[in-house]
Amino acid sequence: ISGTVAIRGTVQDAHLAGWQLSYTGGPAQTWVVLASGSGPVNNGVLANWNTTGLPACGYTLRLIASDSAIVNCNGAINNRSESLVSVQIGGANPCPTDIDGDGDIDLQDLAYLLSDFGTHCP
Secondary structure, three states: OOOEEEEEEEEOOOOEEEEEEEEEEOOEEEEEEEEEEOOOEEEEEEEEEEOOOOOOEEEEEEEEEEEEEEOOOOOOOEEEEEEEEEEEEOOOOOOOOOOOOOOOOOHHHHHHHHHOOOOOOO
């Protein structure tokens, strides 16, 4: 992906307290918040992510949704759901993170790289 990318998704819960969309990767050493909200989103745009200026690299997007329903008797624990997806930003990366070419960055890429002792990367 490159440029400005519309991140689409769905966030729904009967007791939705809020949601947050973040990314990490490249120069980011922590999660960088792209957008957040307190209302539901039904297959809509969660954020427009401007990737211009980010170095070519693998990045991970994280969507966290929390609800206000209590899951224990003392009222301290609420339900939370987390979804992750990895993407490649930029063009010619000398050591692509989607090594097996299946369109995502996952443990199979690491296993493929390690099994070949890094011969795919200069």
